[in-house]
Amino acid sequence: MSTNSTNVVTAGVNIDAPEKANPCSRIIKTKGRSLANWVGGLLILGALWWLGGYMLYINPDTTNFADFGPIPTFKAFPHLWSDGTIPNALSASSYRLFSALGIAIVCGIPIGILIGRSKVFREVSNSPFQLLRMVSPLSWEPIAVIVFLSWNQAIIFLLAIASVWPVAFATAAGLAKVDPAWFKVAKNLGANPWHILIHIILPAITFDILTGVRSALGVAWIVLVPAEFLGVTSGLGYSIADARETLSYDHLTAMVLVIGIFGYILDSSCALAIKKFSWHHKEEP
């Protein structure tokens, strides 16, 4: 046997040099571990929830609140779905959320571009924008109710004013990072200001805009539920308030769970969109 061979034959058994890991199996292994961790995290949360419900159940003073536990909650789901509570609440809240997010995007991106491109606008707008940003969105509610014709419009306004700042500031931050040489190259190739906006600025800052939209979505989702506590007769916030007033704790917890799941889906969709539309270190398919 040659001395530089990588194989060693011992008692008829061929012991190869350590095999190179198959990239495919490595990916499956990594993904499998991630999935296991994801499921594990949810199982821990479920276990803690069950434990909390059980503690309420075994204590005679709190037995009435045992419906907060997971079993009564999951039992309530079919009923809440079939009587239209969940679909109607989701539909009403989604309409408000996406209308507000649309307004925030339409207003926030141009504001962000102006902040990023115009020094004068940046300096003039800095103090008023920072001041307005620090006002709690819900504190606008009394004014919104007076100004707008319906509660629905007032809630959309509250969500829009909460979510416009993350979009605007993320856009401005993205623009600050854009390589100025790209503008010079584009001008050199005959680009006019419109070309620069559409073909250079917007693609260059897509990642930052989507990150801003993701933050805006999170803020709007948090503001949505308390905003729907008052005035309206539809939406996730209203359903929770209604369940509390009728002492239907299983319904209340089910609606909380719906808010969590739907919010998680929305946030994950944003994260996927950021991954898909980001050009940073894009690899070939």
Add this chain to the structure above:
Amino acid sequence: MSIRGVHISVKDLTHRYNSKCPLTFEKVNIEAEPGEALIIIGRSGCGKSTLLHIIAGLLATTSGTLLLNNEVVKKPSSRWVMMFQAPHLFPWLNVEQNVGIGLKFAGWPKKEAQARVAEAIGLVHMEEFAKQNAQNLSGGQQQRVALARSLVMEPELLLLDEPFSALDAFTRTALQKDVRSIAKELGINIVMVTHDIDEAVLMADRALVMAGSPGKIMHDIRIDLEDPRDREDPAVQSMRANLMQMFHDASHVPSDDDPSDEVAADGDMSTLHSV
């Protein structure tokens, strides 16, 4: 592609960035025939890159005239395109899209634009990378794509601002040869700025030595050498030595503003010798 060169006429061109700054260069005069390759060599700060930006229409002159085919240059145009030190490709686009972006700005129909993009990519030998994202290319490949992006506009004049300075020696040599042969094939003018005297000898029909502060054209040397030019060719070596001597002499002209300029020029020459 059918491209023609341009007659360049620079008369008494003077520039300063603002009234508080000293002159960048003064009374620069250049005449070039269509298809000529001019290389401007000079040490840092003599204003050669500023001159190039003015010719590209990216900066305004302070005084003097700049005419390309008897037309005053006031703004950038797809007829005179500049290649920068770094390729500055748009990383969200693939090679084809990067090359074709100027045609998109010019409102070209998609089919015609595609044909011209393919032709330009072919000129720089990047066909197999046409669908690749710009970020996945090497520095030399990116600079080839930047060259194709300039050529696709069918410019009359290609302005090059030290475009090969960040590349390795092998890639730089290959691109020097390619750019000169493409320019000669298409009949376009080149005006290039460099620190590299070898590059000037290998690529230029004429070398302009710029020095001083404010910068001035000190020498205008015709480089009549056969193509393809080889670094080891005695004629190339002799021209290089001549040019080096002229550069050395020009760099020792005391500046208007700085009496210590002579010492600084000596320091710079050591860098030039090592190129």
